[in-house]
Amino acid sequence: MTIRVVVADDQELVRSGFAMILDAQPDIEVVAEAGDGARAVEAVREHAPDVALLDVRMPLMDGIDACRAISAGTACRTVMLTTFDSDAYVYEALHAGASGFLLKDVRRDDLVHAVRVVARGDSLVAPSVARRLIAEYTRRPAPPPSDRLDVLTGRERETLLLLARGLSNAEIAGAxxxxxxxxxxxxxxxxxxxxxxxxxxxxxxxxxxxxxxxxAPPDGGAGRGAPPPRG
Incomplete structure (x- = not known):
């Protein structure tokens, strides 16, 4: 199955470079390019791609707002690209619905890999970004109790806990x-x-x-190979 992609960046050379790299793959097709966030949203609505690569800083509508509009109104998944390794952009992009976040100095193979990962329904964040994101959350005071998780079964809560600890499906299965x-x-x-x-x-x-x-300890207080305590 061919992965359909929209590439949006206000710098033509950067945009064309990313498009060229992706179009060279046998399983990826760049269906449109856009130079600003508003046109990116239009392109997604017109072409119904699987993935949109969005620069964070673009005229008319920035990448965060474009991501929010795309996530709310379409089935397209988004990967944010930026030269700025900034926590603020990470938090805003992920809350807007982004499934991936990469720095623009990403290697060719990693860019292609990110598109494939996000297209199949998974998420991907550059390792340096992920480390800072988790570090920031663990520095914050504990939030007030929430009943949002009451809809989950005990086993689903355990699964969510291990997801938050960064475990893969295979590692969660083992635990x-x-x-x-x-x-x-x-x-x-x-x-x-x-x-x-x-x-x-x-x-x-x-x-x-x-x-x-x-x-909290990395495995939620439980030893590897045993389930964590129920919340």
């Missing part, structure tokens, strides 16, 4: 002593019940609802 297929089912249920688009938003939700708090 909960279940199959990877069962983990995928739990992850899907968590996303559906909480109205989340992907694993990145699930991690944010876990921190914002207090399921994960500053100072």
């Amino acid at each position: 909960l002593v279940v199959s990877e297929h069962t983990v995928k089912t739990h992850v899907g249920n968590v996303l559906a019940k909480l109205g989340l688009r992907d694993r990145v938003q699930a991690v944010i939700c876990a921190y914002e609802t207090g399921l994960v708090t500053a100072g």
